Amino acid sequence: xxxxxxxxxxxxxxxxxxxxxxxxxxxxxxxxxxxxxxxxxxxxxxxxxxxxxxxxxxxxxxxxxxxxxxxxxxxxxxxxxxxxxxxxxxxxxxxxxxxxxxxxxxxxxxxxxxxxxxxxxxxxxxxxxxxxxxxxxxxxxxxxxxxxxxxxxxxxxxxxxxxxxxxxxxxxxxxxxxxxxxxxxxxxxxxxxxxxxxxxxxxxxxxxxxxxxxxxxxxxxxxxxxxxxxxxxxxxxxxxxxxxxxxxxxxxxxxxxxxxxxxxxxxxxxxxxxxxxxxxxxxxxxxxxxxxxxxxxxxxxxxxxxxxxxxxxxxxxxxxxxxxxxxxxxxxxxxxxxxxxxxxxxxxxxxxxxxxxxxxxxxxxxxxxxxxxxxxxxxxxxxxxxxxxxxxxxxxxxxxxxxxxxxxxxxxxxxxxxxxxxxxxxxxxxxxxxxxxxxxxxxxxxxxxxxxxxxxxxxxxxxxxxxxxxxxxxxxxxxxxxxxxxxxxxxxxxxxxxxxxxxxxxxxxxxxxxxxxxxxxxxxxxxxxxxxxxxxxxxxxxxxxxxxxxxxxxxxxxxxxxxxxxxxxxxxxxxxxxxxxxxxxxxxxxxxxxxxxxxxxxxxxxxxxxxxxxxxxxxxxxxxxxxxxxxxxxxxxxxxxxxxxxxxxxxxxxxxxxxxxxxxxxxxxxxxxxxxxxxxxxxxxxxxxxxxxxxxxxxxxxxxxxxxxxxxxxxxxxxxxxxxxxxxxxxxxxxxxxxxxxxxxxxxxxxxxxxxxxxxxxxxxxxxxxxxxx
DNA sequence: AGCACGCCGACT
DNA sequence: GTCGGCGTGCTC
Numbered sequence: 001x002x003x004x005x006x007x008x009x010x011x012x013x014x015x016x017x018x019x020x021x022x023x024x025x026x027x028x029x030x031x032x033x034x035x036x037x038x039x040x041x042x043x044x045x046x047x048x049x050x051x052x053x054x055x056x057x058x059x060x061x062x063x064x065x066x067x068x069x070x071x072x073x074x075x076x077x078x079x080x081x082x083x084x085x086x087x088x089x090x091x092x093x094x095x096x097x098x099x100x101x102x103x104x105x106x107x108x109x110x111x112x113x114x115x116x117x118x119x120x121x122x123x124x125x126x127x128x129x130x131x132x133x134x135x136x137x138x139x140x141x142x143x144x145x146x147x148x149x150x151x152x153x154x155x156x157x158x159x160x161x162x163x164x165x166x167x168x169x170x171x172x173x174x175x176x177x178x179x180x181x182x183x184x185x186x187x188x189x190x191x192x193x194x195x196x197x198x199x200x201x202x203x204x205x206x207x208x209x210x211x212x213x214x215x216x217x218x219x220x221x222x223x224x225x226x227x228x229x230x231x232x233x234x235x236x237x238x239x240x241x242x243x244x245x246x247x248x249x250x251x252x253x254x255x256x257x258x259x260x261x262x263x264x265x266x267x268x269x270x271x272x273x274x275x276x277x278x279x280x281x282x283x284x285x286x287x288x289x290x291x292x293x294x295x296x297x298x299x300x301x302x303x304x305x306x307x308x309x310x311x312x313x314x315x316x317x318x319x320x321x322x323x324x325x326x327x328x329x330x331x332x333x334x335x336x337x338x339x340x341x342x343x344x345x346x347x348x349x350x351x352x353x354x355x356x357x358x359x360x361x362x363x364x365x366x367x368x369x370x371x372x373x374x375x376x377x378x379x380x381x382x383x384x385x386x387x388x389x390x391x392x393x394x395x396x397x398x399x400x401x402x403x404x405x406x407x408x409x410x411x412x413x414x415x416x417x418x419x420x421x422x423x424x425x426x427x428x429x430x431x432x433x434x435x436x437x438x439x440x441x442x443x444x445x446x447x448x449x450x451x452x453x454x455x456x457x458x459x460x461x462x463x464x465x466x467x468x469x470x471x472x473x474x475x476x477x478x479x480x481x482x483x484x485x486x487x488x489x490x491x492x493x494x495x496x497x498x499x500x501x502x503x504x505x506x507x508x509x510x511x512x513x514x515x516x517x518x519x520x521x522x523x524x525x526x527x528x529x530x531x532x533x534x535x536x537x538x539x540x541x542x543x544x545x546x547x548x549x550x551x552x553x554x555x556x557x558x559x560x561x562x563x564x565x566x567x568x569x570x571x572x573x574x575x576x577x578x579x580x581x582x583x584x585x586x587x588x589x590x591x592x593x594x595x596x597x598x599x600x601x602x603x604x605x606x607x608x609x610x611x612x613x614x615x616x617x618x619x620x621x622x623x624x625x626x627x628x629x630x631x632x633x634x635x636x637x638x639x640x641x642x643x644x645x646x647x648x649x650x651x652x653x654x655x656x657x658x659x660x661x662x663x664x665x666x667x668x669x670x671x672x673x674x675x676x677x678x679x680x681x682x683x684x685x686x687x688x689x690x691x692x693x694x695x696x697x698x699x700x701x702x703x704x705x706x707x708x709x710x711x712x713x714x715x716x717x718x719x720x721x722x723x724x725x726x727x728x729x730x731x732x733x734x735x736x737x738x739x740x741x742x743x744x745x746x747x748x749x750x751x752x753x754x755x756x757x758x759x760x761x762x763x764x765x766x767x768x769x770x771x772x773x774x
Numbered sequence: 775a776g777c778a779c780g781c782c783g784a785c786t
Numbered sequence: 787g788t789c790g791g792c793g794t795g796c797t798c
Contacts, residue, residue, distance in 0.1 A: 005798080011775050018798040041797040042777055060798055108776095759793085778796090785789080 001027050001054060003063055005047035006093045007040055008106070010373070012754040015091040017050055020063040033071030033078055035104065037064045037153045044151035046106045048096045050078055067155065072100055072334075074351050076388055083384055087739075089746055089766045090374035098374050099349040101317075103157040103327035112138065115147025126152065157327055163195035164220045165208070172214045179203050180211055187217065195219075239273045248416045252278045252357070255414065257390035260383060262363075262408040264400055265418030266426065266655065267626030271396045272302065274418070275359050276309055278394070283310070283339045287356025287391070291342045292378055294365035295319070301590065302361070303342055310340050317343030317350065320564065345370060348378045348385070355389040358382045363395035363404055364619055366771045375767050379404075398626065399619040402668065403675040405661055427597075427628040427635035429621075429653035433644040445537055450598045450638040451544070457596050458548060458577045462633060464596040466580045467624050468534055469604045469617075475533040477504060477515070481524035486516075492723040497529045500556060509725045534580055537600070541578065553581030586624045597628040597637040602649060609720045610773050611673045614648045618660050621652035672712075674769075677735040680742065681770040683719060686762035689728035695762045696730035699749065703734065708745045711736035721774040727763070731773075743768075 001022040007014060020038055022030055030036075030052060038047045039061050046067070073081075073096065081095035088095075097105060110127040117123060118137055127135055127149065142149045167187040173180050183203045187193060195208060211217045241249065248263055252274070255261055265271045279289040293302055295318075306314050315329040315338040332338050333350050341350040345368055348358075360368065360379055368378040379395065386393040395404055395413070408415040432447045442448060457464050476494040477486040486495045488506035495504035495513070502515045519527045529536075534554045541548055551571050558564045564584075571579045572591055579585055579594075605617050621639055628635025641649050651660035669676050682699065686692035696716035703713055712735050719729035736742045746766055753764060 002798095007797085009775055009797085014775080014797070020798060038798085040776095043775095043797085045797095057798090776797095778794105780794085781791105783789105783791080786787095 001030075001052060002056060002060065003030060003036070003049050004051040004053070005036060005038055005049055005063070006096060007038060008046040008093055008097065009040070010091050010094050012091065012750065012757070015093070018047075019057065019060055020047075021056060021060040022052065023062050026063070026066055029066060029069075031071040032075065033073035035067040035072055035100075037067055039064060042151070044108070044153050046153060048073065048093070050092075050096075067106075070334075072104055072351075074353060076353070076385070077349060077351065079388070080349075080381070080384060084374050084376050084381065086743055086747070087380065088373075088375045088768055089743070089750060090376075094374045095376075098346065098370075098376070099351075101327045101330040102323045103330075105156060107154045107156065109152050109154055110149040111152045113148040113150050115141070117141075117147060126154075156323065158324060160224045160324065160328075161221050162224050163208075164222050165193050165195055165198060165211075166218045166220070167191045167216070168218055169216055172216050173211070177207070177210075179207050180216075183208070183211065184216065239277060241273060241277060242270070242420050244418045244420055245270050245274050245277075248274045248418060249277045249281070251414065251416055252392060252394055253281055255392035258383075258387040258392070259414060260386070260393045260395065260407075260412070261414045261416055262400055262404050263394055263396040263416045263418065264405070264408075264657075265396065265398060266421055267398045267623060268421045269398070269418035270420075271361065271418065272305060275361065275394075275396070276305065278357060279340055279359070280309070282356035282391075283313070285356060287354045288339050288352045289341070289357040289359065290347060290350055290352065290355065290382075291340065292347060292358075292360045292368070292382070293318075293342065293344060294362045294367045295344055295584075306340060306342050312337070313339040315341045315343075315350070317341060317347040319344055320562065345378045348381045355385060356391050357394065358386050358391065359394040359396060361396045363397045364399055364401040364615075366616075369769070369771045371772055377769060399622050399657060402615060402661065402664060406665065406675045426655045427625060427637050429625050429637040429639055429655075431644045431649055431653050432638055432640045434640050434642050445540060445600055446598075447638070447640055450640065453596050453636065453638060454541075454548075454578065454598070455545065458545065460595075462595040463571070463574070463576075463591060463593045464578045464598065465585060465591075465594050465624070465627055466537070466578060466598045466600065467586055467620075468537060468580070468582055469599060469601045469620060475529050475531045475536065477527060477529050479519035479522060479524055480526035480528055482519060482522040484519060484521045486520075486527075490723070490726045492721060497533070498556070499533075499535045508721070534582060538580055541580070548578055549576040550578045550580055551576040553579065553585055555582075558584070583620070586620055586627070591627075592632065594628055595633045595635045597624055597635070599624055599637070599639045602639045602641045603643045603646065606643065606646070606648070611668070611671060612771070614664060614667075617648050618652045618664075621649065622655060622657075625653070625655070672735055677737065678739045678742070679769060680734045680736070680746070681767045681773065682732045682734065682746075683729055683765045683767070684716070684732070684762055685724065685727040685729045685765070687727055688761075691762050692728045692730045695756075695764070696732055699753075699764070700732055702749055702752075703732075703745070706745050706749075708736065708738070708741050710738045711742060719774065739768075 003020045003022050004017040005020055006017055030049060032049050032051050034049045036047045036049055038045055077099050081092055084095040085092045112123055112125055114123060121138065127138060141147050170184050170188060173184055179202060182201055183198055212219045252261060263271060263274065275291060282289050303316050315333050317326055317329050333341060333352060341347050341352065360382060363379060370376055382393050404413065407413045430449065432449055434447065437447045454464050475497040477497055486504055487493065488495055488509065488511050490511055491506055491508045493506060493508055495506055498505055503512055504515055505512050516527060518525055534552050538550055538552050541550060551567050553567055570576060599621060602621055605613050625637040628637050639653055643649060647663050684692045684696040700713055700716055713732060715732040716730045719731045722729055757764060
């Protein structure tokens with residue numbers, strides 16, 4: 001028997017199946033989708049079986065081990081990996097591995113097998129157990145043949161277990177064994193207990209073993225699930241749907257196989273109820289559902305509601321869970337113990353086999369696009385899976401992406417509008433012209449109006465949310481005398497100042513230095529931070545309103561696991577007057593006591609080299625404005641800007657999606673941007689700037705020569721981030737009306753460059769439907 | 775990507 | 787005379 005295996009090596013020349021002989025003892029066990037360990041050259045690698053065939057062939061190596069008892073990837077997901085490879089131009093192995101939880105990936109090490117070892121090194125141990133200098137000594141000895149190393153593959157997964165203790169016979173215990181007797185007494189009250197509970201009375205493991213040896217108890221090792229939401233109680237809540245919600249549920253229910261529906265509903269229109277109800281119906285029919293949410297900030301409340309409604313039949317997969325927790329959730333799905341999967345982007349690969357509905361909440365969010373290989377978009381994967389299962393996809397948003405809304409208008413997607421809003425009208429939005437504030441002599445981050453509004457709320461014991469539109473708005477350091485900025489030595493970017501540790505960091509490569517006290521180029525002492533981070537704003541607020549209780553949410557305060565939820569809970573419970581933060585506080589929050597929302601630097605995003613900048617600004621302002629006045633109290637929003645007349649600020653503050661859409665579509669058409677054209681970005685990077693440039697030029701001319709129909713090419717041009725991690729970067733943009741033909745041509749050009757790239761002279765990265773243009 | 779094999783410069 | 791530099795080629 002032969003197994004066709006894709007190995008864990010992201011290289012284009014290895015991007016094909018390799019054949020292995022299946023040892024007899026595995027023949028009845030092996031299945032496509034299983035993880036295996038295979039010899040590969042002198043190495044040993046993780047592989048995924050994509051198929052098997054009968055017979056045998058000369059020169060095949062045998063596969064070494066099966067790493068799964070049953071396959072980790074279903075037939076469907078194996079198929080899907082081909083689609084992901086072809087449409088994102090990634091390697092098949094990258095697509096396959098992206099579908100697995102991190103715990104099922106492996107690390108590679110070397111076992112010290114035999115020979116003469118230095119002091120302190122023992123045979124049978126692993127290379128990585130030793131410090132770097134010892135490692136190089138060992139490697140040197142191996143090279144001379146004085147000891148042998150064998151490649152090993154280490155699993156990352158761990159399954160948490162506990163020991164179930166069952167009482168068999170209480171009489172056999174010696175009267176003098178006090179601890180054992182005490183354990184028996186406990187067991188007489190509760191005949192089945194876990195060892196983790198029993199040990200709390202001071203019983204040791206040997207004592208427990210003794211109890212088993214004499215036949216007093218039976219011990220069974222059992223797998224335990226880490227359930228991060230174990231404390232949420234299931235309550236059957238009955239939801240009363242309004243007319244438009246009921247209509248939406250009805251239409252989703254009646255949707256055709258593989259159909260996509262766009263649910264457009266303003267903040268507070270009750271999309272969540274529609275999701276809950278629709279999923280409920282799907283489950284009643286014996287099928288399963290996936291609900292994708294953009295990121296963790298949305299999940300606490302959403303998850304709570306889903307757990308309440310569907311109880312244990314919900315699996316949750318998001319980035320804030322530990323590797324082990326995610327793996328446990330994944331195994332629950334695999335064991336068919338759940339009907340609903342709620343999760344972020346990668347949850348779209350959940351191994352469900354009876355899918356009846358896929359929902360993407362906040363479908364316009366760019367977090368659905370993965371920014372590393374495989375560069376897939378969860379929306380596209382969702383549509384593929386829905387076709388496979390013959391079920392509908394629901395895209396939900398208060399501010400749909402132009403792509404989706406345009407498709408809905410063309411009739412490609414079915415359009416559903418939720419117009420009614422709970423809690424009455426949208427709050428009034430005040431646009432504040434910061435140029436006038438400046439003219440008045442107000443150089444702070446807060447306009448008079450917004451500041452007075454905050455004071456007023458604190459007095460009334462109501463809450464405020466302040467959002468800093470931080471993208472392109474970081475704190476950088478510059479010398480006031482010579483004008484020299486502190487930049488990263490490896491990347492063409494300014495370093496960002498971090499108050500924590502008084503250091504400067506590069507957000508692209510991780511380079512870090514202490515904040516200098518004098519300018520490195522002119523030695524002046526007038527070196528200073530510019531721009532406003534959340535920390536600085538917090539300080540400013542506290543200086544002016546000392547009694548204000550502020551919760552700050554940004555990368556620094558939310559990096560610890562669970563801190564995000566904790567901060568939100570504290571705010572919800574009224575422990576603070578002001579929630580201050582970046583983008584992450586804009587969405588999904590629903591606090592009834594919030595009556596004021598302020599947006600600082602609403603237009604900070606507009607200057608970015610990105611045709612979606614206006615769309616993002618619209619989404620941000622609309623969403624954050626919708627956060628005020630969700631309860632009984634009326635709300636108000638303040639939007640501070642230097643561009644008060646810009647159409648995006650005007651339409652967003654009037655909550656006028658239609659006008660924004662019409663205006664923006666006109667500009668997209670004129671600029672030949674998506675959704676009129678399908679865009680692909682190809683980036684060339686090399687240590688030598690001339691190599692990057694000439695390879696980009698060569699690619700451009702090769703592409704033009706191929707004459708892909710209905711396509712055009714722009715560039716090459718230097719990337720906005722012209723140097724990254726010591727590599728110079730050039731970009732080529734391709735626009736097409738026929739993506740399928742483009743995929744084929746790009747794959748051909750990629751293949752043709754395989755050899756040159758393997759010599760490491762330059763790198764080529766292809767981003768189909770890019771969202772980041774740096 | 776790793777890793778081995780192989781062919782030329784600076785050391786004991 | 788050997789150690790080791792990294793160019794080249796291969797991985798079932």
